[in-house]
Amino acid sequence: MPGGDMAKPLLGRRNMESNPDLTPAVGRTIGILGSGDFARSLATRLVYSGFQVVVGSRNPKRCAGLFPSAAEVTAQVDVAKKTDVIFVAVFREHYSTLCDLTDVLAGKILVDVSNNTEINHHKESNAEYLASLFPACTVVKGxxxxxAWTLQSGPRDGNKxxxxCCDNQEAKRIVAEIAQVMGFTPVDMGSLSSACEIENIPLRLLPAWKIPVFLALGLFLCFYTYNFIRQVLHPYIWExxxxxxxIPVEVVNSTLPCVAYVMLSLVYLPGVLAASFQLHYGTKYRRFPDWLDQWLQHRKQIGLLxxxxAALxxxxxxxxxxxxxxxxxLINAAIKQVMEKKTDAWIEEEVWRMxxxxxxxxMALGLLSLxxxxxxxxxxxxxxxxxxxxIQSTxxxxxxxxxxLHTLTFGWTRAFDENQYKFYLPPSYTLTLLVPCTVILAKIFFRLPCIHGRLRRIRNGWEKGSCGPTQTMPHIVEERLLTRVSGGLEELHPATEDAITWLDD
Ligand SMILES: Cc1cc2nc3c(=O)[nH]c(=O)nc-3n(C[C@H](O)[C@H](O)[C@H](O)COP(=O)(O)OP(=O)(O)OC[C@H]3O[C@@H](n4cnc5c(N)ncnc54)[C@H](O)[C@@H]3O)c2cc1C
Ligand SMILES: NC(=O)C1=CN([C@@H]2O[C@H](COP(=O)(O)OP(=O)(O)OC[C@H]3O[C@@H](n4cnc5c(N)ncnc54)[C@H](OP(=O)(O)O)[C@@H]3O)[C@@H](O)[C@H]2O)C=CC1
Ligand code: HEM
Ligand SMILES: [Cu+2]
Ligand SMILES: [Fe+3]
Known part of the structure; x- marks a missing residue:
């Protein structure tokens, strides 16, 4: 495979120089079983990061040409003999075909890189399955x-x-070092039982966007239909x-801002609901209902949509x-004006409104860009x-x-104009104002000195009918952390963050 991007200096090199502890990892011989897409990208990245690479294939002659010349392509057995750290770049379905190697593999570190196609498709994780096939080996998930594409284009792009995860600390440290030298950021996820969680992450990335995208599409459809009825159907039937x-521009441009505006208010509504819950419970250590937890976690996606x-x-x-x-x-209006012998169509109020x-x-768009x-x-x-x-909150x-204010000045007095009610339907801007105005009023309400003081005390750990945080805390923190991990790599919920600082104290 040609060098290209890969031949440029790597982040990995810099890491290595700045961290002398990592030097022993370089020069180490790394084995790879399998010669597919992942194996090829991994081999190339490893070679350019300063490792010796041995690739084990069922058919070494056929695929030797696809690997960098510095990598040795040989039979599977030879890899097992030559190295202590072996990446298994083979699909789970074919793990059992490696069982002939059980004896030579004994005592080695096997790195399971596999993914599933569905969440919890198998009873145990792929890594645990591999470990059960090779009980004499140490299996590391990672x-x-x-x-394969990120491996090729370098860790500069995409997720670093x-x-x-692994049950053996030493094996985990070695694989983490290799990842670091390659320019990635290793994250310790604990024992091998976390493998299931790690294997499900690539499958879970999309669902973070699924609900928000459906929400946006649903709102778009509703508002589009509404605007279509008012702006196109009504004049057609009545006049x-x-x-x-x-249809292509004006109705779309009445619909998009409605979607943008309502979605923006839906970003700040769950915060208001959370505060109401906290005031109602009189504590911040009680779990929010699941739907609210979910909603709080999807705010980023809703906001970006x-x-x-708004940009469109x-x-x-x-x-x-x-x-x-x-x-x-414009021309028609001008002609009409001439026929009516009017010379000036300037309406001061309309000019100022626009x-x-x-x-x-x-200005609103500028702030949103921030x-x-x-x-x-x-x-x-x-x-x-x-x-x-x-920035995010204030x-x-x-x-x-x-x-x-933009919507209100655009709408002006049209809400009170009877001619604007087509089929008794009010102008769309009046509908869009409902949720945002509720959110704004609620936020102002929570700013009232008496309410604000109570909220602040609750958020500092005060509870109704007790002094200071209670015994149930650690359990709740654990629960929150679990929802966070399972919900992808979101920011900590502020409540959780507070609780953790409290635990540290
Ligand atoms: C264009 C755009 C981009 C966005 N990008 C992101 C992003 O990258 N990441 C992201 O997370 N969000 C993002 N969002 C979503 C949104 O900006 C944030 O979620 C924002 O923090 C919400 O503010 P808030 O004041 O409603 O909520 P928060 O500040 O989170 O407060 C919500 C509720 O949490 C509770 N709370 C707050 N502070 C505490 C405390 N100290 N202790 C206990 N409870 C507390 C209260 O009940 C409060 O009402 C984005 C939004 C938009 C429009
Ligand atoms: N592609 C990617 O982006 C990513 C892949 N992965 C994981 O890496 C692993 C490999 O994926 P990928 O490289 O894309 O897959 P490929 O199908 O491209 O490669 C699989 C390789 O497995 C080897 N193999 C060993 N035994 C068998 C067997 N009995 N039957 C068939 N093939 C066998 C083959 O090599 P040979 O014929 O030389 O023995 C084959 O090239 C998978 O577990 C996948 O989940 C993980 C993250 C990303
Ligand atoms: C550069 C920025 C913006 C410009 C130039 C702009 C311009 C306009 C214009 C010209 C209209 C009238 C459309 C029509 O005649 O039907 C309008 C309406 C509207 N805009 Fe904006 N806007 C901007 C940003 C925003 C943002 C950031 C939001 C909210 C998130 C927003 C929400 C609305 C809403 C809700 C309406 C009313 C739509 C309706 O009910 O028909 N706008 N805007
Ligand atoms: Cu699983
Ligand atoms: Fe399967």
Whole structure:
């Protein structure tokens, strides 16, 4: 395989120099069983990270040409004889075909890199299955969250974390070192029984987006239908006017901002509900209902989708005046004006209304861009927790308020105009205002001195009818941590973070 990107200096080299403890790992001979996509990328990365590589194939002659020349491609048995650390880059279904090697493999470290195609498809994890086939070996689970593609393009792109688990500390340390020299960040996930969890992670990445995407599509469909009825169907049925040209741009540009705005308010609603629960329970150590926990964990995705819709809305709005339909309407209006011998169509109030709502819209989008930028991991990592939560929580809420002002100035007095009620349906902006205004009012309510003081005490660990945190704490922390791990790699819920600091104390 040609060097290309791989030949450039690696992060791994730098790690190695700055950490002299890692040097023994380099020069070590690493074995790979299997000659597929993963094996090839792994071999290439290992060779360029300074390791000796031996690849074991059932048919070494056929696939030798696909590997870098520095890697030795040989029979499976030879790999087992030559190395102590062996990556098993073979599908689970074929593990049993390796059983001929049981004797030569005894005492070696086997790294299981396999993934499943479905969550909990098999009773035990692949790694535990491998360990049961080779009881004389030490099995380490790892690297399955790294795709062959990421191995090739280098750890600069994509996820740098390699989750590792194993029952033997020494074996785990060796594999972690290898990962580090290759430029990845090893993460210790504990004993081999965590393998099931690690194997399910690549399958769980998408579900974090599934609910938010369906939510966005559902809202889009509802609002689109609503706007279509009001803007296209109503004039067609009532006045026999053909307004179907509005379908691709105008109806879409009435729908997108509604979706963006409602989704933005749905990012801040669960926080309000959480605060209400805490006030109601009189403690922060009681678990939220599952649906609220789920909702709190999906806020990032909901927020980013809201930003996406808002950005599209801005682009559509910019393009409104350059459409042919708009030009014809302008000309027609001008002709009508001439026939009526009017010279000036300037309406001061309308002018001001538009100047203000466009300006507010731009500001809201600017604030949302800040939130979107800080959700990039590299930017988030350069902020401390307080800075990050100020931008996400406070600036985001200001964006919601500015969006509300934008919507209100856009709508102006149309909510009170009878002609605006098509089929008794009010203008869409009045509907979108419901949830956001509830959220804003609730936030203001929680700011009232008496309520705020109580909330702050609750969040500092005070409980109704007791002094200080109770015995149940560690259990709840454990529960929260578990939901966090199973929900993917989200930020800690603030309550959990507090509880952990409390435990550390
Ligand atoms: C464009 C965009 C990008 C986004 N990117 C991200 C992102 O990258 N990561 C992310 O997490 N979110 C992201 N979000 C979602 C959102 O900005 C955050 O979830 C934000 O923190 C929500 O603010 P909040 O004030 O409602 O909630 P929080 O500040 O989380 O507070 C929610 C509730 O938690 C409880 N609480 C708060 N503090 C404490 C405490 N100290 N002790 C106990 N309980 C407490 C309270 O009940 C509170 O009401 C994004 C949103 C948008 C629009
Ligand atoms: N591709 C990827 O991005 C990722 C893959 N993985 C995991 O890595 C492992 C390998 O994946 P990948 O390289 O894509 O798969 P491939 O199908 O490309 O390669 C599998 C290899 O297994 C070897 N093998 C050994 N015994 C058998 C057998 N009895 N029947 C068939 N093949 C056998 C073959 O090599 P030979 O003929 O030389 O013996 C074959 O090349 C899997 O467990 C996968 O889950 C994990 C993360 C990412
Ligand atoms: C550059 C930024 C923005 C510009 C230029 C802009 C411009 C506009 C324009 C021109 C309209 C009127 C559309 C029409 O005539 O049908 C409008 C409506 C609206 N905008 Fe924006 N906007 C911006 C950002 C935002 C943001 C960030 C939000 C909220 C997240 C938002 C929410 C709304 C809503 C809810 C409506 C009412 C839609 C309706 O009910 O028809 N806008 N905006
Ligand atoms: Cu499983
Ligand atoms: Fe299977």
């Amino acid at each position: 690297f399955n969250v790294i795709s 974390q390699v989750l590792i 026999q006017k053909n307004k179907f040209y509005k 809201s930003f996406f819709c 809305h801005a682009l559509y709005s910019l393009c409104l005046p350059m459409r042919r339909s708009h030009r014809y309407q 100047e203000i709502y466009v300006s507010l819209g731009i 939130l979107a930028i800080t959700s990039l991991p590299s930017i988030a990592n350069s902020l401390n927790w307080r800075e990050f939560s100020f 600036v985001g809420f200001i964006a919601l308020v500015v969006s509300t």
